[in-house]
Amino acid sequence: MFVLLRRNGVxxxxxxxxxxxxxxxxxGTATDRSEHFDIIIGGGGLVGTTLAAALAKNATFATKRxxxxxxxxxxxxxxxxxPYQNRVSAINKNSIELFKSIEVWPLIEAARFKxxxxxxxxESHSDALIHFQDNNFASDVACIIENDLILDxxxxxxxxxxxxQVLNKARIESVRLPKDAQANTNTSELKLQDGRSFTCxxxxxxxxxxxxxxxxMGVDVFSLNYERMGLVATLDLSDDGGDNSVAxxxxxxxxxxxxxxxxxxxxxxxxxxxxxxxxQLQALPPAEFVDALNEAFCRQYPxxxxxxxxxxxxxxxxxxxxxxxxxxxxxxxxGVQTGSRATFPLGFLHASSYVTSGAALVGDAAHRVHxxxxxxxxxxxxxxxxxxxxxxxxxYAGFKLGDKQHLLKYERQCLTKNVPIMIGVHGLHxxxxxxxxxxxxxxxxxxxxxxxxxxxxNMFMRGAMG
Amino acid sequence: xxxxxxVTPARLSQYLASRVVRNSTTTTSTTTDYNEVRHHENQSExxxxxxxxxxxxxxxxxxxxxxxxxxxxxxGQVNADYINTTNVLQDxxxxxxxxGGGLLTEQxxxxxxxxxxIDLGERLIQRACKHLNESSPELVTKVKYRLESVDQHAKxxxxxxxxxxxxxxLEHVDDKVGLLxxxxxxxKPGGSIFITTINKTLPMWIGxxxxxxxxxxxxxxxxxxWDKMISPxxxxxxxxxMNCQTVLINGSTYDFWRNTWRWIxxxxxxxxxxxxxxx
Numbered sequence: 001m002f003v004l005l006r007r008n009g010v011x012x013x014x015x016x017x018x019x020x021x022x023x024x025x026x027x028g029t030a031t032d033r034s035e036h037f038d039i040i041i042g043g044g045g046l047v048g049t050t051l052a053a054a055l056a057k058n059a060t061f062a063t064k065r066x067x068x069x070x071x072x073x074x075x076x077x078x079x080x081x082x083p084y085q086n087r088v089s090a091i092n093k094n095s096i097e098l099f100k101s102i103e104v105w106p107l108i109e110a111a112r113f114k115x116x117x118x119x120x121x122x123e124s125h126s127d128a129l130i131h132f133q134d135n136n137f138a139s140d141v142a143c144i145i146e147n148d149l150i151l152d153x154x155x156x157x158x159x160x161x162x163x164x165q166v167l168n169k170a171r172i173e174s175v176r177l178p179k180d181a182q183a184n185t186n187t188s189e190l191k192l193q194d195g196r197s198f199t200c201x202x203x204x205x206x207x208x209x210x211x212x213x214x215x216x217m218g219v220d221v222f223s224l225n226y227e228r229m230g231l232v233a234t235l236d237l238s239d240d241g242g243d244n245s246v247a248x249x250x251x252x253x254x255x256x257x258x259x260x261x262x263x264x265x266x267x268x269x270x271x272x273x274x275x276x277x278x279x280q281l282q283a284l285p286p287a288e289f290v291d292a293l294n295e296a297f298c299r300q301y302p303x304x305x306x307x308x309x310x311x312x313x314x315x316x317x318x319x320x321x322x323x324x325x326x327x328x329x330x331x332x333x334x335g336v337q338t339g340s341r342a343t344f345p346l347g348f349l350h351a352s353s354y355v356t357s358g359a360a361l362v363g364d365a366a367h368r369v370h371x372x373x374x375x376x377x378x379x380x381x382x383x384x385x386x387x388x389x390x391x392x393x394x395x396y397a398g399f400k401l402g403d404k405q406h407l408l409k410y411e412r413q414c415l416t417k418n419v420p421i422m423i424g425v426h427g428l429h430x431x432x433x434x435x436x437x438x439x440x441x442x443x444x445x446x447x448x449x450x451x452x453x454x455x456x457x458n459m460f461m462r463g464a465m466g
Numbered sequence: 467x468x469x470x471x472x473v474t475p476a477r478l479s480q481y482l483a484s485r486v487v488r489n490s491t492t493t494t495s496t497t498t499d500y501n502e503v504r505h506h507e508n509q510s511e512x513x514x515x516x517x518x519x520x521x522x523x524x525x526x527x528x529x530x531x532x533x534x535x536x537x538x539x540x541x542g543q544v545n546a547d548y549i550n551t552t553n554v555l556q557d558x559x560x561x562x563x564x565x566g567g568g569l570l571t572e573q574x575x576x577x578x579x580x581x582x583x584i585d586l587g588e589r590l591i592q593r594a595c596k597h598l599n600e601s602s603p604e605l606v607t608k609v610k611y612r613l614e615s616v617d618q619h620a621k622x623x624x625x626x627x628x629x630x631x632x633x634x635x636l637e638h639v640d641d642k643v644g645l646l647x648x649x650x651x652x653x654k655p656g657g658s659i660f661i662t663t664i665n666k667t668l669p670m671w672i673g674x675x676x677x678x679x680x681x682x683x684x685x686x687x688x689x690x691x692w693d694k695m696i697s698p699x700x701x702x703x704x705x706x707x708m709n710c711q712t713v714l715i716n717g718s719t720y721d722f723w724r725n726t727w728r729w730i731x732x733x734x735x736x737x738x739x740x741x742x743x744x745x
Binding site for chain 2: 059060061062063064186395396397398399400403404405406
């Protein structure tokens with residue numbers, strides 16, 4: 001009986017206790033000036049903006065408020081009839097699927113893009129050569145799309161969304177995360193340089209290789225500076241290029257030089273080379289730059305004879321005549337668009353963890369690769385797909401958005417996909433940065449074996465095409 | 467005690483009658499359960515630590531919340547407008563029996579359910595209240611906690627709830643019939659009772675109890691006991707006598723190395739069961 005009484009006593013007291021502490025809480029901790037959002041995305045680059053659009057498109061997040069922070073002023077828009085932009089991306093099938101799912105693809109299709117039917121990769125010190133294409137060219141290897149066009153299309157969809165707010169000229173000053181899951185506060189806090197502050201359940205770091213969010217997350221970062229620059233430019237081609245639907249990449253001793261088709265008469269250049277060489281190329285008068293470029297694609301370097309002989313033997317073994325491995329010469333470059341030359345540093349970066357309680361990383365904030373396989377932004381878009389799926393599943397099961405338990409699932413999916421590709425791309429860079437004969441021999445044999453063994457080639461293609 | 471196969475409705479109702487009388491006159495019948503309550507109260511501080519001793523229970527939310535949610539959707543209990551939104555359980559009146567620190571209660575509340583969690587552990591209810599107020603203040607209008615037995619609760623809330631949840635509780639209770647009877651009493655006709663528990667099988671006892679508690683420390687030692695475990699068929703039989711039709715039994719298992727639960731094609735280890743109170 002005593003037990004029963006005691007129980008009833010507590011029974012009456014407990015709800016009151018709940019109410020009192022609620023009142024205390026509402027007057028105590030809620031900071032008046034910081035606005036609360038469910039999700040804040042730090043960084044409005046390609047990946048961050050696409051993420052915002054993908055969240056807006058997902059019915060599960062219909063009642064969630066999303067804020068996108070971008071350091072730059074408002075996006076100025078894109079003119080599809082103007083000159084081609086110098087920053088372009090090779091978009092693979094996976095990323096196109098994502099664009100289709102958020103209804104961005106029709107906008108891009110209606111503007112302009114170039115599908116690549118074949119990719120030719122060869123090198124300077126041997127005859128080794130590989131062609132990537134779909135069976136009978138039935139589908140594209142990739143699509144070359146201008147970055148600003150993607151942004152423009154995604155912004156168009158974002159403007160239609162009622163639950164996403166975009167804040168321009170918003171630079172993050174500091175971030176505070178609920179490090180300890182046991183901690184009383186479960187929200188992430190964020191302060192901008194202009195003094196405004198926000199709180200959110202989940203802060204997503206899409207703020208690039210120098211991510212402030214990542215620094216606050218306290219994850220280890222493995223990073224390498226390649227001491228190379230990427231030089232981009234928009235090029236005019238001679239008339240003999242046909243419909244210009246082959247992408248070319250030649251590995252030179254300093255790094256690969258690649259031509260990505262934009263239109264029948266124009267291509268985009270990505271030339272990775274040493275820092276001093278890149279600066280020099282950027283400063284050259286247009287005519288000399290064009291000469292240097294044509295030379296880069298055609299110049300005969302000293303051959304590793306043994307490698308060439310071994311390749312002939314290998315091709316003979318597979319019963320191929322040399323005609324099947326015929327090198328196609330890239331179209332001759334006739335001019336460079338004024339003001340289109342720009343350089344950017346190249347590096348490798350991988351965060352040891354993509355998530356903590358209340359925060360997650362996407363895109364370059366989590367991983368950065370050499371552009372030689374055109375994987376960087378595609379990995380970012382694949383992060384977006386995984387993250388939106390994981391968050392939707394979690395939210396529909398009543399989890400808090402910042403709950404590390406399900407964020408870890410996102411991380412697991414990403415790592416499974418990203419790490420092999422990143423190791424592969426880094427490996428290719430390392431392999432082709434040398435002129436040491438045995439390495440040239442081995443890489444040439446490897447490349448030619450891949451070319452001659454369709455299963456292996458298809459495996460690589462699946463990896464690169466998503 | 468009802469594990470043998472000779473349960474007949476007549477004997478059951480006789481037993482139930484004696485149960486009800488005993489419950490209303492003395493409190494001794496729940497003495498052994500109080501050991502269980504005390505055992506769980508000792509974990510109250512660590513209850514909300516996702517990597518603490520309750521890690522497996524945290525992870526279980528990943529399958530038990532969808533099980534309950536989809537179970538209600540499948541019975542046509544959910545307004546079509548709410549499906550696929552985070553308010554999917556809006557307008558549902560739910561009772562969670564043996565809510566502990568409120569892991570499942572809060573999560574269902576976050577999906578819009580009006581949910582009451584009851585437990586006999588005073589410290590557990592305090593922990594649940596504390597977490598609700600401090601970490602999920604947005605849910606205070608949705609989630610309520612009460613320190614009382616389901617029998618007491620059902621007296622004031624007869625045919626009140628659209629769903630009653632008994633998750634990871636049945637294996638800690640001696641008087642399963644009494645508990646389930648009170649649960650069903652509080653359920654509206656057409657409402658569902660959701661039960662998750664561990665099966666009474668040798669693989670479960672060796673894997674879950676011996677290895678889980680004494681080798682891997684996945685759960686605190688002494689959490690589970692063979693004689694309190696119950697098979698899905700026995701649960702189904704008991705519910706049958708209470709006019710509840712079992713509509714779904716799913717088997718599940720726990721991968722301790724990645725702290726993840728998954729559905730499997732066998733109920734040999736753990737299971738989740740949904741039964742609907744007939745009108």
